[in-house]
Amino acid sequence: MNTYETLLVEQNGGVLEVTLNRPDKFNALNTQVSDELVAVCNHTAEDASIRCILLTGAGRGFCAGQDLAEVAGRGDDFSFIEHLDTAYNKMVRAMRTLEKPIIVAVNGACAGAGLGLALAGDIRYASEKAKFLPAFIGIGLVPDTGVSYWLPRLMGINRAAEFLFLNERVSGDQAVALGFANKVFPHETFLEEARALAQKFAVAPTLGLGLTKRLLNQSLTATLDEQLDAEAQLQNVVGHSADYREGVAAFYEKRQPVFKGN
Numbered sequence: 675m676n677t678y679e680t681l682l683v684e685q686n687g688g689v690l691e692v693t694l695n696r697p698d699k700f701n702a703l704n705t706q707v708s709d710e711l712v713a714v715c716n717h718t719a720e721d722a723s724i725r726c727i728l729l730t731g732a733g734r735g736f737c738a739g740q741d742l743a744e745v746a747g748r749g750d751d752f753s754f755i756e757h758l759d760t761a762y763n764k765m766v767r768a769m770r771t772l773e774k775p776i777i778v779a780v781n782g783a784c785a786g787a788g789l790g791l792a793l794a795g796d797i798r799y800a801s802e803k804a805k806f807l808p809a810f811i812g813i814g815l816v817p818d819t820g821v822s823y824w825l826p827r828l829m830g831i832n833r834a835a836e837f838l839f840l841n842e843r844v845s846g847d848q849a850v851a852l853g854f855a856n857k858v859f860p861h862e863t864f865l866e867e868a869r870a871l872a873q874k875f876a877v878a879p880t881l882g883l884g885l886t887k888r889l890l891n892q893s894l895t896a897t898l899d900e901q902l903d904a905e906a907q908l909q910n911v912v913g914h915s916a917d918y919r920e921g922v923a924a925f926y927e928k929r930q931p932v933f934k935g936n
């Protein structure tokens with residue numbers, strides 16, 4: 675296991691629980707945080723004993739986006755292209771290409787690139803204390819970290835325009851209604867709810883979940899014909915897996931299947 679300075683990382687059974695750990699800064703992002711999240715994804719991809727990631731934040735915030743304290747030290751030649759490409763875009767790509775589920779448990783403020791980080795997960799559970807805001811236009815920036823990709827797809831372009839232009843602050847309930855959070859729970863229980871979901875995924879057919887994620891990813895830009903072909907190709911992979919054999923056997927034996935993830 676790698677060592678991390680900005681993250682707390684703990685494996686519980688098949689679940690890797692990852693906590694953004696810069697609570698005094700509302701877990702604001704910098705290159706070190708995103709590099710460490712990429713390392714977590716790479717480690718998870720290689721370690722068959724990890725079958726799900728649960729990502730949350732320490733303290734009152736989930737993630738306040740770019741650490742604004744680091745902006746002051748930038749010179750005129752600072753390249754936002756290079757910064758985003760090597761830091762936050764790399765993080766989003768690592769999360770989306772990781773073929774294992776990522777649950778994001780949003781415990782508090784979720785802003786800017788922190789919203790992009792949350793949207794790069796597969797399922798978002800929110801505490802009643804969660805608040806989501808784009809933040810970008812509030813400081814004169816455009817959306818990044820995938821926010822302008824996900825929001826129109828999840829909430830429609832008109833509501834995305836309103837949310838982004840007006841830099842609206844929305845609650846967990848509103849995020850569910852808008853379609854970009856899955857469920858909201860009381861603050862006292864929300865992490866337990868997310869952990870229970872993660873433990874379900876940890877005993878699910880991991881190969882099937884991972885390839886379902888691949889299909890969902892490509893569905894966002896594919897034609898129906900491309901998607902039908904991709905489904906057939908990937909069914910031909912999972913259709914020869916041990917978990918599929920186990921699933922069918924358990925069905926006929928009227929018992930719970932024991933999926934090993936392969």
Ligand code: T3D
Nearest residue numbers: 698699700702738739740741742743783785786787809810
């Ligand atoms: O520049 C580039 O690298 C390009 C990439 C950009 C990507 C982006 O993410 S742009 C957007 C950057 N983020 C923001 O603009 C959000 C700024 N923060 C806020 O709007 C609010 O702080 C929150 C809505 C997140 C939380 O509000 P609230 O009222 O609950 O808490 P607070 O009192 O404002 O903040 C609590 C502490 O966190 C505070 O520190 P203090 O005063 O107690 O010592 C605050 O300074 C700190 N904090 C919050 N956000 C950031 C931050 N520190 C550094 N960077 C932050 N982004």
